[in-house]
Amino acid sequence: MDSVIAIEGLGIAFEQGGVRTEVLRGLDFKIAPGEFVAIVGPSGVGKSTLLRVLIGLATPSSGTVRLNPDVGADRAMALVFQDSRLLPWRRILSNVCFGLEKTHLSRAERRERAVSALAGVGLRDVAARFPHQLSGGQRQRVALARALAVRPAILLMDEPFSALDVQTRESLQDELIRVQRASGQTVLFVTHDIDEAVYLADRVVALGGRPGEVKISLKIDVPHPRRRDDLTLRDLAARIRTVLFAEVIVREDWVI
Amino acid sequence: MRGWMPYLLAAVGLSLFLGVWELVPRLGLLPPTLLPAPSQLPAAFLREAKSGIWGESVLFSLWHYAIGLAVGTGCGIVLGVATGMYRPFDWTLAWIVRVLRPIPGLAWVPFAILWFGIDQTAAVFIIAIGCFWIVFFAAQGAIRGVDRDLIEVAEAFGFGSGPEKLIKVLFPAALPGILIGIRTALGQAWMAVVASELFGVSGLGQRMQQASSLLATDIVVVYMLTMAALYGLVDTAFVFLQSRLLAWKA
Numbered sequence: 001m002d003s004v005i006a007i008e009g010l011g012i013a014f015e016q017g018g019v020r021t022e023v024l025r026g027l028d029f030k031i032a033p034g035e036f037v038a039i040v041g042p043s044g045v046g047k048s049t050l051l052r053v054l055i056g057l058a059t060p061s062s063g064t065v066r067l068n069p070d071v072g073a074d075r076a077m078a079l080v081f082q083d084s085r086l087l088p089w090r091r092i093l094s095n096v097c098f099g100l101e102k103t104h105l106s107r108a109e110r111r112e113r114a115v116s117a118l119a120g121v122g123l124r125d126v127a128a129r130f131p132h133q134l135s136g137g138q139r140q141r142v143a144l145a146r147a148l149a150v151r152p153a154i155l156l157m158d159e160p161f162s163a164l165d166v167q168t169r170e171s172l173q174d175e176l177i178r179v180q181r182a183s184g185q186t187v188l189f190v191t192h193d194i195d196e197a198v199y200l201a202d203r204v205v206a207l208g209g210r211p212g213e214v215k216i217s218l219k220i221d222v223p224h225p226r227r228r229d230d231l232t233l234r235d236l237a238a239r240i241r242t243v244l245f246a247e248v249i250v251r252e253d254w255v256i
Numbered sequence: 257m258r259g260w261m262p263y264l265l266a267a268v269g270l271s272l273f274l275g276v277w278e279l280v281p282r283l284g285l286l287p288p289t290l291l292p293a294p295s296q297l298p299a300a301f302l303r304e305a306k307s308g309i310w311g312e313s314v315l316f317s318l319w320h321y322a323i324g325l326a327v328g329t330g331c332g333i334v335l336g337v338a339t340g341m342y343r344p345f346d347w348t349l350a351w352i353v354r355v356l357r358p359i360p361g362l363a364w365v366p367f368a369i370l371w372f373g374i375d376q377t378a379a380v381f382i383i384a385i386g387c388f389w390i391v392f393f394a395a396q397g398a399i400r401g402v403d404r405d406l407i408e409v410a411e412a413f414g415f416g417s418g419p420e421k422l423i424k425v426l427f428p429a430a431l432p433g434i435l436i437g438i439r440t441a442l443g444q445a446w447m448a449v450v451a452s453e454l455f456g457v458s459g460l461g462q463r464m465q466q467a468s469s470l471l472a473t474d475i476v477v478v479y480m481l482t483m484a485a486l487y488g489l490v491d492t493a494f495v496f497l498q499s500r501l502l503a504w505k506a
Contacts, residue, residue: 099413
């Protein structure tokens with residue numbers, strides 16, 4: 001099995017008021033089992049839109065997304081949003097159960113899975129609380145547990161830590177790496193933070209241009225645990241910046 | 257200081273109200289037949305209660321109230337949610353709603369009598385109409401106001417069909433708004449109870465009508481206060497239920 005998912009010639013376009021806007025064009029890439037891929041790029045390049053297409057919230061205008069049928073997962077994908085989007089009327093454990101209610105698991109099995117997913121992000125003791133009683137960082141961990149509980153072939157994450165303060169963000173990044181390495185979960189992680197991308201991922205794909213295309217795809221061959229000030233990571237980040245920054249400067253519609 | 261102050265001031269306010277009310281007929285500013293003094297009321301209440309009329313009227317009215325409220329609220333929620341979820345359905349009903357909405361419950365009395373006779377069903381019908389519109393618009397607005405982001409969560413986890421979205425996200429998210437509508441309807445329905453019983457169906461309204469035609473104003477006031485007490489009871493119970501249902505709110 002060489003890849004979990006193969007995206008070929010994927011194009012995304014919107015039509016509004018008779019004007020067609022191409023967001024992404026000719027996107028090709030594969031993700032290997034257990035691989036952690038980060039997608040970076042300036043805002044508006046279509047990173048989030050790509051995730052929305054993969055999860056089924058939007059439809060592509062061209063190309064194919066092929067999921068490897070050999071992957072023994074309960075659900076193809078699960079998405080962690082930028083804001084936690086927990087359901088405020090459900091207690092934490094019930095929120096983690098949410099995606100499992102679409103499966104054929106019994107109530108007891110769902111509960112058991114949710115409890116272990118919650119324990120996996122270190123939040124077993126808040127199971128009976130409501131979302132508003134948790135901090136932003138805790139809520140985002142619950143959102144991660146909710147996505148992991150359905151055991152997706154690919155975990156999609158849409159700038160999941162960008163709304164958090166620096167300390168919380170860094171601790172959640174480390175938590176994510178720990179969980180991902182322990183479970184071998186395949187991850188597709190979207191962020192505009194290049195340092196975050198090289199710190200977390202096995203491979204970074206940088207999107208740029210209008211419509212967005214793959215500008216560079218870099219393997220990050222630095223073993224975990226990584227240091228945030230690792231020189232190799234800095235170099236890799238600098239390379240990505242150069243590619244993306246050059247891109248911004250030549251853009252014709254650049255307005256300050 | 258804050259602890260007992262609200263209760264003290266509430267007691268003062270109520271005493272002032274009762275005091276002025278007592279003084280007006282006593283000082284001869286108004287004859288007792290036009291405004292019975294509060295001190296006359298216990299005796300009037302006991303007479304009504306002993307004869308059994310009070311209990312019977314209350315039971316009849318409560319019955320009309322409960323069924324009318326349930327029917328009106330139920331229909332209001334179903335149609336409000338459906339028009340809130342499906343635009344084409346809303347467009348279809350838009351002008352039917354505009355035609356029927358401004359017609360007051362009382363205006364339906366002739367038809368209620370023709371369709372159901374002088375019967376409990378007629379009273380229930382009038383009360384249900386009184387509640388329906390309030391709940392209908394509350395439910396429709398609440399469903400439309402549900403955060404799109406939360407609906408996306410349902411879709412992202414595979415709950416793509418209308419009924420799934422309704423059960424998983426739309427209804428629970430809209431519940432606070434729907435409950436506000438129902439609470440408004442709780443009061444509206446008591447007003448409708450009186451109207452619905454004016455034409456001969458047994459209950460508080462009918463008894464008030466009889467008493468006022470005999471100028472037994474003390475009895476009329478007894479039933480006014482009875483209705484206030486029943487409303488107070490129902491509303492308090494509802495607020496309690498509401499706080500339990502919405503315990504998740506910050």
